[in-house]
Amino acid sequence: MDWYPLRLTTPVMTHAFGGTAIADRLGRPSEVPGPVAETWEVSDVDGAVGEVLDGPLAGRTLRDLAEEFPVELMGPGRQGARFPVLTKFIDASGPLPVHLHADDETAHRLESEPNGKTEAWHVVDAPPGATALAGTLPGVDAEALRRALLNEDYDSVLRRLPVRPGETLYVPGGTIHSFGPDTLVYEIEQTSDVQQSAACWRQEDGALLDEGIWQDNLDLVIAEWEPWHRPDFQPGLAVRPSADVERTFCAAGPHFALERWTAASGAVARHEFRSAVVFTNVGGPIEVRSGGWTDVLGPGRTLLLPAALGAVEFTGPADVLLGYKPDLDAEVRAPLVAAGHSPDVIATLGDV
Incomplete structure (x- = not known):
């Protein structure tokens, strides 16, 4: 297999809180x-599994590739039925419903799911x-x-935090x-759609819920709530590969890491990797x-870089996000130390 960067279909959610920020602020035409x-x-x-749009693998699903080529796609030692990382742009033109996602143990125990959903929000604009x-x-x-x-x-009962562009919140x-x-976020998370909402309305269309359904939802929120988690936004930690390229580690844990790279006009940035990289402009x-x-x-577009490629280069001016499931020691701690x-x-x- 001659591997190449993969462009995937991007499922679109038209929930009630959405707007036009992905097109207006990122310059990405709406689908x-x-x-x-x-x-x-x-x-x-x-x-909502992505499919390859072009090249020799056109029409193949990400699930197919993860099952057939786990090492070449995801990296050495990687196996499993699903690609481990989910990434999204979220346009919260209106407020999201107050909600939570189960952790791994709770997802197994209460929802019969293979894993929960820890996530991180990187604020693109607010x-x-x-x-x-x-x-x-x-x-x-x-x-x-x-x-x-x-x-x-x-x-x-909830902590209200200031939101600033360029900062990131790791949400266990x-x-x-x-x-x-009026907040535009790039989100990286475990591959999962487990969610329990405390809102009395449906996020899909804003319709009010039946009272009994709402009460049942609140029971699940309380059952899956972890009271000691109190995360804070962070500006990230910078590493400079060269004078005209900056690499900022935004969030990291065992399930994913997220970096933001900026390159000055004419600068060439090069990143070598061992794990699949979600590369978003x-x-x-x-x-x-x-x-x-x-x-x-x-603008606003994404490539999936299979681990077999090993490296990527891009020329500035550039502002990109790189997400991946890391070897924390080698890919996060070592360069930061x-x-x-x-x-x-x-x-x-x-969680590093």
Whole structure:
């Protein structure tokens, strides 16, 4: 197999909180008429599995490739029925419903799912004064939480955090959260769609829920809630491959890592990798080169770089996000320690 960067189909979600920010702020043409809430850039979630758009593998699903070529696609030692990382753009033109995703143990026990969903939000754009909800306040118990959720009195029990473009929040499974309005986020997470919502409305269309269904949903939120998770936004940790290229580690843990790379005009950035990389452009059009393949990647567009390619180059001006499932010691801790970051500082990235 002569591997090459893969362009995948991107399932689009038109939930009630969406808008036009993905097109307006990123410069990416919309695939559907009307508001868009989410584009799933690389997905192996049941019912929303990406398919290769071009080249010799056109028409093959990401699930097919993960099963048939686990090492070549995902990297040495990688096996499993699904590609491990899910990435999205989320346009929270309106606020997301207050919700949570189960952690691995809870997903196994309560939802019969193979894994839960820890995630991280990288803020692409947000206005001054934007906030997010993440985790419960100290001293909140299950009774107080349920009462507040019933009354939609979120600020009495949840932590409200300032949101700033360029910062990232690592959100462990079991953390109650929401963000928006007017916030554009790039999200990386475990491959899963487990979710329990505390809202009295459906995120798909905003319709009010039957009272009994809402009460049942609240029971599940309380059952899956982890009260000790209180994450904070972080600016990331910088490494400079050269004077005109900056590499910033935004978030990291055993399930995924996320980096943001910027390159000055005319600068050539090169990244070598052992794991599959989700390569997403959050700037203007850029020329990308990998494994003998060269093409232009448009604004707001994504490539999946199979592990077999081993390296990618791109020419500035460029602003890109790189997501992957890491070997934490080799791919995260080692370069950060070499750049002078202490273990305590590295730990602020998430679960490192």
